[in-house]
Amino acid sequence: MACPKKKTSHRKQHQRRAKWIAFMPSMSKCSNCGEPAVSHHACGACGFYNGREYVKAIQKRKKATA
Ligand SMILES: [Zn+2]
Known part of the structure; x- marks a missing residue:
């Protein structure tokens, strides 16, 4: 298995995590x-979704298992 040669410094760790950006999901009209x-x-x-009712189908499955 691949093994890192050096311990990741706090600076590098923070630089990596700073790249996390909140993004808006692409929205469209139903x-x-x-x-x-x-x-x-x-x-x-x-x-x-795609001309079919999906959420109700999921609710029915939950009732069947409960
Ligand atoms: Zn809708």
Whole structure:
């Protein structure tokens, strides 16, 4: 396994972690209800994605297991 030759200094560690940026997820309009929704995810308002209702299906599965 690869092994680091030198201990990472506090400075280098901080420099690396400083690059973490908060990013805005790309938003698009929901095709079902028109609400702004995160693209490639089920709509937060109605649970639709790609013309299918996904959130209700997940709720049904939870009830079946409980
Ligand atoms: Zn929607």
